[in-house]
Amino acid sequence: MNDRIIKTEGLTKDYGQGRGIFNIDIEVHKGEVFGFIGTNGSGKTTTIRNMMGFIKPDSGTSVIDRLDSWNCSADIMRNVSYVPGEIAFPSLRTGTEFLKTQAQYLGVTDYRYMNHVIEVLQLDPTANLKRMSKGMKQKTAIVAALMGEKEILVLDEPTTGLDPLMREAFLDLIREEKQKGHTVFMSSHIFEEIEAVCDRVAMIKDGHIIDTLSLHDLRHPAVKNFIIEFDRAADKQQFAGNTEFIIEKDERNSCAVRCNIEQLDTLFRTLKNYKIVNFQEIRRSLQEQFMMAYKEGLTEYGEK
C-alpha cells in the first residue's frame, strides 16, 4: 500500500543484556492515529529515536514519508512535528522566547494555530523556562511541536506531567489533528488515552512487539460475550440445554454466552421466551487485552 506514512521493518537496536528493540515492524497509514504502548523500559523511546533518525539501527529500516530515517534525519526533523520523551530546552529566558525561536526555525509566520494550542493547554509562555513546572515544560514542548502544523506527528509520551484535565485537552488537539487528516504516532503507558483517540495500537514488551490491534475491532468485536441472568433456574437450564450458542460459564440462574454478530438476532428472539432479569455485554478493555498479550509474551520470550 502506498498510504503508509511510517514503516519500520525488522528495526533492531541491541544494547546488550536483552535491552533495546528487536525486529520492530510497524506500519502507520495516512490519517491514522497510532498508539504505541508499553511499560517503562520496554523500548518506546528507542523505537521513536530510530524513527526520527537520531540513532542508527543495528539492522532493519525505518521510513517516514518515503524518507529513510537514518539517511534523511534532517528532512524528517523538518517534516515531522516531534515531541521528545525528555525535553531539553536551549538556554533562553522565557517560554515565549523559545516559541519565537521555534517559529523562526519552522518558518511559522501565522501564529493563530500556535495561540490556539496555547489557549487549549492554558499555558502561560511568559514564564521563566528554567522555573517552569514539569507540566508547563511539557505544554511548551507540545506547542513548539504542533505550531508547525505538519501532516505527520511523532509524540513520545506527550502527556507526561499533564494533569487529567490537561490530558483531556491534549487529546482534543489530537482529535483535531485526525480531523485534518494528519498522521499521528504517539507512545504512552496510559491505556485510557490510547483507547480514547487511537485507531490502532502496537504493544511493546522487552523490546518486542507482542500485539498490534485495531481499536475499532476492540470496540466492535465480531464475537460478543454476554452474561444472561434468568428469573428461574429452570429457564436457564432449558436455554443452556437447547441453545446453539457457546456457553462459557454456567451457573444456577445465569450463564455466559458467546455469539457472533450474525447470531445476535437469533439470540434475542430465543430470549423472548424467558423472563430475563439481567443482560450484560462483557467487553475486554485495552488494558485487559494488553495484560493477556503481556502474559503470553512472558512465556514466548521468557522472563528476564
Ligand SMILES: Nc1ncnc2c1ncn2[C@@H]1O[C@H](COP(=O)(O)OP(=O)(O)OP(=O)(O)O)[C@@H](O)[C@H]1O
Ligand atoms: N543509550 C543506551 N544505552 C544502553 N541502554 C539503553 C540506551 N537507551 C535505552 N537503553 C535501554 O533500552 C531499553 C529500552 O529503553 P527505552 O528508553 O526505549 O524504553 P521506554 O519504553 O521508552 O521506557 P520509559 O517508558 O521508561 O520511557 C531499556 O532497558 C533501557 O535501559
